[in-house]
Amino acid sequence: MTTTVRGVAEVLSxxxxxxxxxxxxxxxxxxxxxxxxxxxxxxxxxxGCDVVEVGVPYSDPLMDGExxxxxxxTALARGARVDDVFxxxxxxxxxxxxxxxxxxxxxxxxxxVDRFADELSVSGGAGLITPDLIPDEAEEWVAAxxxxxxxxxxxxxxxxxxxxxxxxxxxxxxxxxxxxTMGVTxxxxxxxxxxxxxxxxxxxxxxxxxxxxxxxxxxEQAAELAGDADGVIVGSALVRALSDPGPLSxxxxxxxxxxxxxxxxxxxxxx
Amino acid sequence: MPERAxxxxxxxxxxxxxxxxxxxxGRFGPFxxxxxxxxxxxxxxxLDEARQKAMVDPEFQDELARLHRTYTGRPSIITEVPRFGAxxxxxxVILKREDLNHTGSHKIxxxxxxxLLTKRMGKTRVIxxxxxxxxxxxxxxxxxxxxxxxxxxxxxxxxxxxxLNVARxxxxxxxxxxxxxGSATLKDAINEALRDWVTNVAxxxxxxxxxxxxxxxxxxxxxxxxxxxxEARAQVLELTGRLPDVVLACxxxxxxxxxxxxxxxxxxxxxxIGIEAGGEGIESGRHAARFASTAxxxxxxxxMSYLMQDADGxxxxxxxxxxxxxxxxxxxxxAWLRDSGRAEYRYATxxxxxxxxxxxxxxxGIIPAIESAHALVGAMEVGEExxxxxxLLVNLSGRGDKDxxxxxxxxGLVPGSx
Numbered sequence: 001m002t003t004t005v006r007g008v009a010e011v012l013s014x015x016x017x018x019x020x021x022x023x024x025x026x027x028x029x030x031x032x033x034x035x036x037x038x039x040x041x042x043x044x045x046x047x048g049c050d051v052v053e054v055g056v057p058y059s060d061p062l063m064d065g066e067x068x069x070x071x072x073x074t075a076l077a078r079g080a081r082v083d084d085v086f087x088x089x090x091x092x093x094x095x096x097x098x099x100x101x102x103x104x105x106x107x108x109x110x111x112x113v114d115r116f117a118d119e120l121s122v123s124g125g126a127g128l129i130t131p132d133l134i135p136d137e138a139e140e141w142v143a144a145x146x147x148x149x150x151x152x153x154x155x156x157x158x159x160x161x162x163x164x165x166x167x168x169x170x171x172x173x174x175x176x177x178x179x180x181t182m183g184v185t186x187x188x189x190x191x192x193x194x195x196x197x198x199x200x201x202x203x204x205x206x207x208x209x210x211x212x213x214x215x216x217x218x219x220e221q222a223a224e225l226a227g228d229a230d231g232v233i234v235g236s237a238l239v240r241a242l243s244d245p246g247p248l249s250x251x252x253x254x255x256x257x258x259x260x261x262x263x264x265x266x267x268x269x270x271x
Numbered sequence: 272m273p274e275r276a277x278x279x280x281x282x283x284x285x286x287x288x289x290x291x292x293x294x295x296x297g298r299f300g301p302f303x304x305x306x307x308x309x310x311x312x313x314x315x316x317x318l319d320e321a322r323q324k325a326m327v328d329p330e331f332q333d334e335l336a337r338l339h340r341t342y343t344g345r346p347s348i349i350t351e352v353p354r355f356g357a358x359x360x361x362x363x364v365i366l367k368r369e370d371l372n373h374t375g376s377h378k379i380x381x382x383x384x385x386x387l388l389t390k391r392m393g394k395t396r397v398i399x400x401x402x403x404x405x406x407x408x409x410x411x412x413x414x415x416x417x418x419x420x421x422x423x424x425x426x427x428x429x430x431x432x433x434x435l436n437v438a439r440x441x442x443x444x445x446x447x448x449x450x451x452x453g454s455a456t457l458k459d460a461i462n463e464a465l466r467d468w469v470t471n472v473a474x475x476x477x478x479x480x481x482x483x484x485x486x487x488x489x490x491x492x493x494x495x496x497x498x499x500x501x502e503a504r505a506q507v508l509e510l511t512g513r514l515p516d517v518v519l520a521c522x523x524x525x526x527x528x529x530x531x532x533x534x535x536x537x538x539x540x541x542x543x544i545g546i547e548a549g550g551e552g553i554e555s556g557r558h559a560a561r562f563a564s565t566a567x568x569x570x571x572x573x574x575m576s577y578l579m580q581d582a583d584g585x586x587x588x589x590x591x592x593x594x595x596x597x598x599x600x601x602x603x604x605x606a607w608l609r610d611s612g613r614a615e616y617r618y619a620t621x622x623x624x625x626x627x628x629x630x631x632x633x634x635x636g637i638i639p640a641i642e643s644a645h646a647l648v649g650a651m652e653v654g655e656e657x658x659x660x661x662x663l664l665v666n667l668s669g670r671g672d673k674d675x676x677x678x679x680x681x682x683g684l685v686p687g688s689x
Contacts, residue, residue, distance in 0.1 A: 059453065059585040060571065062465045063308055069452060082583045105306055106570040110584025132306050132570075157310030159472065164312060182310055183470040 007151040008098045008126050008174045011050050012209045012230055021226035021266040023048060024211055025259060026102060026235035027242070028055035029088045030080025031071040036248050038091045040255055044238070045095035047256045048263025052092045053129060053233065056085050056103040063104075063131045065186030067236040071243065082107055086123035093124030100153060100174070102129040108141070117144040127151025127174055135171035142171065153177050156202060158194040169206035175231060176202050180214045186236045188215035191225060199228045219265035226269025234262055297486025299607035305485040307465075307573045314472045319487040321392050326494065331387065338383050339498070342416070343373050345380075346502040349510065349664075354634035355647075359654025359663065365515070366637070366667040367503045367531060376640065376669030377499060377527045378409035378480060384495040386413035389476040396420040396475040400464045402429055402457035402523070403595030403642060404436025405669055406480030411445035413478075421445040424463045426456035429594045436673055454588050457523075457598050461572050481524025482602035485573030489603050496530025499666065504534050507664055515664035517542040517653050521645035522616065523559070523596035525605045527668035536613060545605060546649040548591030549618035559589035560618035561601045562609055569600070576603040592621040592677065593641035595669075619648035625681050627651060628671065640669030641677065 015022040025044040029037050041052050057072035057080050064072065085101060092099035101120060108116045108128070120128070127150040133141065135154055145152045151174030156165055159182060169176050180195035181188065195212050202210045212225050213233030222232045241255045297303050305315060325331040339345035347368045356364040369377035389397055397419050401407030407423040414421035423440055427449045430437050440447050453459040461484075468477040482489045482496075500518075507515055518535050520528035522545035535541045550558030558564065561577045569578030571586060579587040579599040589599040608614035619627075627647040632638045639647060643666070650665050657663075671678070679685050 060458065060462050062462045062572075063469070065466075073452070076585065106578070106580070106586075107584045110567075110569055110580060131308055132573075134305060134307070134309055134312060137304050137306060155309045157308070159310050159313045161313055164309065168309060179308075179310060182472060184466045 006098070006121070006124070006126055006149060008051050008100060011098055012175060015050055016209070016230060021229055021269055022050040022211070022231035023222070023263050023266045024051040024053055024213070024231050024233040025049040025238055026053035026055055026233065027238055028057050028068065028071050028075055029084050030057050030075025030078060031239070032074065032242060032248065032251070033078060034080055034084045034087070038088055040242055040252060041088060041092050042095045043252050043256050044259055045092060045097040047259035049097060049259060051231070052097050052099050053102045053235070054085060054088045054092060054099045056082065056101060056107055058104040058107060061104065063184055065184040065236060067239050067243065068185050071239050082111060086119050089120060089123045089125040098126035099124065100126050100129050100151065102131065105130055105133040113140045114144045114147070117148045117150055121148040121150060125150065127153065129153040129177060131155055135168055138171065145173070155179055156198065158182055158198050162201070162205070165201060166205045169202060169208060172208055175209040175211045176206060177233070178202055178210050178212045178229070180212050180216070183214065185214060187217035187240070191215050191221050195225060196228050219261040222262045222265030223268035226266045232262070232266050297490070299489070299604045300610060301568070302574070302576050302603035302606040303486055303489055304575050305573060306570045306575065307485045308469055310469050311472060311485070315485055315487065317392060318388070321388050322487060322491045325388060325391065335384055335387060339380070343379050343383065344371060345498065347371050349503060349506045350637070351510070352631070352635045355631050356654065358630060358634070359651045360657065361659035362650070362654030362657060362661045362663050363511070364650055364654065364663045364665060365507060365510070366665050367499060369499060369527065369666060369668045370637070370639065370643070370670035374405070374409045374412050375672060376405040376409065377496060377530060378406045379412070380498055380530065381480065381492050381495040381526065382406070382409040382413045382478060385476065385478045386417050386419060389419060389478070390417060392476065394474050394476045396422070396471070397478045398422045398424065398464050398467050398475055399478045399480055400424050400457060400460040401480065402426070402460070402597055403593060403640070404429070404433040404440070404673060405595060405640070407445070407447070408436055408439050408443070410478050410480070411440040411443035414445060415443045422467065423447050424450055424460040424467070426454070426460050427451050428455045429457065429460070432594050432677065433673060434676070457594065458571070458586065465572070481526040482529045482604060483524045483572055483574050483576070483600060489574060492526055493529040493533055493604060496526055497533045499527065499530035500532060500534030503531060503664060511662060513662065514538055514541050515662045516657060517544055517661065518664045519544045519546065519646045519649045519653065520666040521546050521596060521642050521668060522601060522605060523548065523598050523642065525602035527666050529602060529604060531666040532608070532614065543608065543614040544649055544653060545614060545616045546645040547616055547618040548593060548596035548645060549620035550590040550592070552620055553618070557590035558618065559591045559596055559598060561599070562616040563618045568606070571600040574600070574603045576600050576606040592624065593645070595640070595642040596645065617649055617652070619645045623648045625678070628678065629682065637667070638671035639667055640671050641674045643668045
């Protein structure tokens with residue numbers, strides 16, 4: 001494993017040293033507007049997110065539930081472009097957290113994998129999370145991420161076989177994204193027992209940090225997962241805070257309150 | 272993926288890069304692959320294993336053949352259509368009558384086979400996407416026959432274009448879920464079906480209705496439809512003593528075309544021509560002619576193929592008067608057949624398609640699906656080019672009963688419909 005200063009490894013190991021899990025917060029670029037999304041990402045960092053997942057709105061987000069689908073559709077309808085993603089990564093980096101871009105693969109492919117990697121790297125990006133790219137198809141991205149010193153986060157799921165877990169974790173750099181449950185993004189009332197089992201199975205084959213996502217929306221859930229995982233990923237709940245009616249300033253305050261609570265949650269996990 | 276060195280930009284083509292591409296499982300040249308969430312990989316591997324076993328298992332083959340004989344109505348006949356042929360430059364035109372299959376289209380071939388596989392894998396539920404409703408009806412039918420639970424996703428726009436097919440699926444016991452996201456057509460129905468699949472994959476098989484999607488779907492669905500070309504080749508030989516000069520089929524995702532093309536691919540003298548939906552014309556931007564436009568290689572729904580997309584790689588909207596061809600990408604094997612030069616692709620605009628739809632009805636007493644009428648436009652064009660000595664085989668992939676509302680509105684056939 002190679003690590004670079006621009007990646008997320010340093011932040012995750014610092015959290016580990018502090019005896020806590022990291023908080024990883026997702027927001028899509030362009031929602032409610034491009035500028036609004038940049039402000040919101042700044043709020044995430046200020047309120048305690050250790051890593052920001054910069055989501056790229058996509059026309060066919062097949063891994064996303066209603067909340068993120070709606071945000072992506074709104075962002076695209078209001079003219080969000082892939083170019084704006086690099087403004088977001090620069091903003092997050094400047095605010096003091098490593099930005100990981102979460103994107104469906106065609107947007108990278110269409111821009112050119114190396115060009116995307118180059119622009120990401122130049123704009124302070126830490127790497128990519130690729131929900132619909134498996135390592136088997138990632139030859140070009142593996143080469144580009146090596147060239148540019150970028151993290152590459154692939155996903156594992158409760159359905160992953162031991163062979164797949166080995167293959168996927170070997171291809172990851174930064175951390176391993178463990179999907180807590182079978183399904184799409186969106187808040188769930190309880191996080192599956194599957195999540196803990198999956199974290200254990202990943203640990204059996206890999207030394208990389210494991211962050212758990214899908215379905216986490218409350219301080220209590222964050223605390224529960226923080227007992228096992230190296231990081232807790234929250235997406236839809238944050239997006240929903242931005243989606244409620246009312247002026248942006250109020251939305252941002254709601255976002256700040258929720259993020260602060262989640263940041264407290266990841267510090268409450270039993271280690 | 273070094274073989275796909277320069278796919279970006281409107282003028283990019285893989286044409287000169289393709290022949291050197293190394294064969295990989297699930298790849299047709301540089302196209303195909305598995306661009307899906309990791310969560311689905313075990314299900315795809317299970318499916319791949321099950322279908323490979325089934326293809327060489329006499330018990331499976333016997334059961335499928337029995338169903339096709341006693342339920343589908345196979346072999347489907349061929350019909351020579353001289354009165355229609357008179358409008359094709361006098362060419363000799365033969366139709367492969369997939370419209371006569373149970374449920375009214377070729378879709379049943381693939382559906383029965385995948386439903387059998389579903390049971391073999393110990394799954395109890397199937398889900399499907401549908402555009403025109405043909406695949407949804409076929410899936411609901413197979414589910415009823417085999418006692419499987421069935422949910423069909425259909426774009427809201429398509430549920431309106433094809434309201435009677437929604438009723439058919441529901442009478443067969445299927446749940447039909449209208450999809451409101453995005454363009455509310457076929458591609459959005461597929462997104463929703465994939466979301467369902469990733470959530471319920473343990474007991475659910477996603478019965479994909481065309482030759483797209485992640486490996487092994489493009490290959491598997493082609494193989495389940497290959498019976499069309501196998502039968503047609505023998506039937507044409509028996510009737511005419513020779514192979515056709517040209518085989519024509521409409522291409523949305525491309526399953527009926529792959530079904531009739533596959534057996535002819537080694538016959539170098541037989542031209543294979545796919546007809547895409549030209550919608551309101553290429554210049555209008557409202558079409559689904561991937562190969563005729565600026566579509567470039569891209570990934571949608573798990574496969575790399577030609578894709579209508581904007582400058583950022585967002586999927587561009589497609590349009591066709593036929594819901595079944597209204598799809599912004601195309602099966603990866605078609606992309607490969609096209610780039611390798613083995614098959615040609617043309618397009619037919621809505622207006623010409625509706626003329627052909629009416630012409631076949633009036634000259635031969637056969638009402639085609641609007642999808643299949645695209646292939647008829649191709650026959651009219653190619654027949655004019657090749658003349659009366661030529662022999663054209665056209666896959667009449669479906670019947671037009673489902674399209675009467677569209678036709679009535681288009682031609683002003685009933686009061687208040689025009």
